[in-house]
Structure formats: C-alpha cells, structure tokens
Amino acid sequence: MQNEELATQTIERKQRHVELCLEGDVDFNKRSGFERYEFRHNAVPELNLNEIDLSTTFLSKKINYPLMVSSMTGGYNGATQVNAMLAEACEALNIPLGIGSMRQALESETHRESFSVVRRVAPTIPIFANIGAAEVAAGLSRAQTKLLLDLVRADGLIVHLNATQELFQPEGNTNFKGVLAQLKKLCRAISVPVIAKEVGNGISGDAAKRLIDAGVQAIDVAGAGGTNWQKVEELRFTEQFNQDTRFTEGGLRELLNWGIPTAVCLEELKRLRRSKAYRSVQVIASGGITNGVEIAKALTLGADLAALAKPFLKAAFEPEGADAVKQFALRLMNDLRATMFLVGAKNIKSLKQTLIEKKS
Numbered sequence: 001m002q003n004e005e006l007a008t009q010t011i012e013r014k015q016r017h018v019e020l021c022l023e024g025d026v027d028f029n030k031r032s033g034f035e036r037y038e039f040r041h042n043a044v045p046e047l048n049l050n051e052i053d054l055s056t057t058f059l060s061k062k063i064n065y066p067l068m069v070s071s072m073t074g075g076y077n078g079a080t081q082v083n084a085m086l087a088e089a090c091e092a093l094n095i096p097l098g099i100g101s102m103r104q105a106l107e108s109e110t111h112r113e114s115f116s117v118v119r120r121v122a123p124t125i126p127i128f129a130n131i132g133a134a135e136v137a138a139g140l141s142r143a144q145t146k147l148l149l150d151l152v153r154a155d156g157l158i159v160h161l162n163a164t165q166e167l168f169q170p171e172g173n174t175n176f177k178g179v180l181a182q183l184k185k186l187c188r189a190i191s192v193p194v195i196a197k198e199v200g201n202g203i204s205g206d207a208a209k210r211l212i213d214a215g216v217q218a219i220d221v222a223g224a225g226g227t228n229w230q231k232v233e234e235l236r237f238t239e240q241f242n243q244d245t246r247f248t249e250g251g252l253r254e255l256l257n258w259g260i261p262t263a264v265c266l267e268e269l270k271r272l273r274r275s276k277a278y279r280s281v282q283v284i285a286s287g288g289i290t291n292g293v294e295i296a297k298a299l300t301l302g303a304d305l306a307a308l309a310k311p312f313l314k315a316a317f318e319p320e321g322a323d324a325v326k327q328f329a330l331r332l333m334n335d336l337r338a339t340m341f342l343v344g345a346k347n348i349k350s351l352k353q354t355l356i357e358k359k360s
C-alpha cells in the first residue's frame, strides 16, 4: 500500500475510534476486579479531611494528584480540539497526560498540530508520546523516534501493546515478532523513560517481567473491565466489509471477553515488585476505572497512579469541554479523599500501606 493511502487509512481509523467510543456499546462484559475488594472502615481516623494530601511523584515529577489522562487521540481533523481540551484540564490540575498513537505523524505531515498543540497548551505537566508495539517491532529509525519526542517535548514514550486490537482490526498489523529486542534497543537509545502499556487486555506479572528486563521504567496495566478494543474493531470490521464476523459464535464470545482484569494485573505486579530487581518499576492502574474509590483500591494494590481514558473523552465532549474534564477529575479526587478519610490515610504513602480485604 502507498504511504499516502496508509496515512489516509490511519486518519479515518483514529476518527472512527473516537466516534465509536462515544456512541457504541464498546465496554467489556467482565468487570475490572475492584468490586472484589473492600476497605475496612476506620472508626477513629484521627485526621482532618481538609488536610489530606493527594500529591505524589511519578517518574521523578511532582504532581498534584495520583491521576493521569490516558492516551487516546491525535492525527485527524478535530483531534486538535480534543487534545487541547484534555491538555488544558491536565495543566490546570498538574497531572500527566498521555497522547494518542502518533503513528499518523510518522506517516504524513498533516495533522501534526493535533499532537504538538498539547505542549503549547500545557507547558509544565509531564506529557507522554505514544507509539504502537507493531511500529516498534518493525524498527523505528532514530529520526522517527526524535520526531515523536520532539513534537510534544515528551517526558517519556508510551509503547502500547495491543495484540488483541490489531488481531480484530480490519487492517491490523499482527506481526509482533522481535518486539522485545526492538523495545530493548529503543529503551537504550532514548534519554527519557519508556512506559509499556496495554489498551484494555492487561499486562500479567510474567509479561511485565519481560518488559522490565527489556528496559521499560513503568508499566500501565490497562486491564480488562472498561473500553473493549475487540468490540470497537469488530464493529469497524463489520461496517467496513459489510460482512459478518470471521469467527465462530462461541469463539467470538470468548475472544470478545479476552483479557486480564485490571485488579488481577495489579496483584501480579505487586508480587513481582517484591523482588529487588523489579521494585523500582512504576505502575499505572488503568482499564475500567470509573470512580475514586476504585483509584484508592488500585493504589492500595500497589499502583503509583491511576489513569482513565474513555470517561475523560466523554467529559471532553460535554458542552463545557476542558472544564467538564477538570470537574470530573476533581470529583474523582473527592471520592479518593473521602476514602482516605474513612480508612485513616493522611497521604498517598499511608494509603498504599492500608490493608484491603478481598471478598471470597
């Protein structure tokens, strides 16, 4: 396929993803796993609610809340406005922002503004560039890597591992051969941290171990329980080819439910981090998080930060735009603060040491 045709395909795909996420039934049937956990009420918290400190650090940067807007979009007409709103809210809150896959910026010069806008609007927060594992496996040149990082003056590079999505995607790239070796090269070649991230199917303890051995400094588990990319791509497949599914009925049912729930990923990573070699890796909890009590549970299960994608996209499309994103984030943080008050945790460090019960 010609480069231009490829670029057009990427532009149309990124736009359709946003439309389907706003309109379609694209959530997992299975849940994120946080519902199986419950905090114990502390009847004597010995705290003033107003003095609870939600600030923390992530990859050596001080941020106001343990919250991040997860990678979503860029690379089509209209993405500039969405990314500007997300960036405005993150800058006001002093929280990190991950931007959507920048593959389109490597394929053509049109729409690069949809990425670079975030740094103009948000000069001080940590911003993470984003590229897919399939592009990494194919080998990124030095110039391509530099472009990804320079476009947003990135504080780090997120590599998204989306094998299930590529598998379902009508035009998906399912060649992941050599991805770990290329990832290792990439981690050595750049001076900012690399974060490995799923897109909703989860990263197990074993997969995390291989990624950390390759040199990544943070893992975003992006587990199952929220946005389901099998569903998004299956919808695109049926509308693109005007054709029924490629799978058997039973196979499709199983595959649409494929993925490790977010809380299970966190349990496995917590176990992995008990060994010295893996202790320093930072962990982001994402995938199906919808409220701040779940964020508290995620932090207690070992995460350093929680990230949400689709709920922030929906907020950005409300009439108040950036302000709706900001207000939603602050409501999440009110949930978190309330939970910390009721368990008696005065800051994020003490929340992380709080006991949590798993319901049988």
Ligand SMILES: Cc1cc2nc3c(=O)[nH]c(=O)nc-3n(C[C@H](O)[C@H](O)[C@H](O)COP(=O)(O)O)c2cc1C
Binding pocket: 017, 018, 021, 070, 071, 072, 073, 099, 100, 101, 102, 130, 158, 159, 160, 197, 198, 199, 200, 222, 225, 226, 227, 286, 287, 288, 289, 307, 308, 309, 310, 311, 313
């Ligand atoms: C519209 C949309 C586009 C997305 N595009 C990307 C992307 O380009 N790169 C990426 O790493 N993740 C992408 N994601 C995945 C999210 O970052 C996240 O991992 C996933 O949606 C699960 O989080 P959620 O349940 O909070 O939505 C996208 C999500 C949405 C909703």
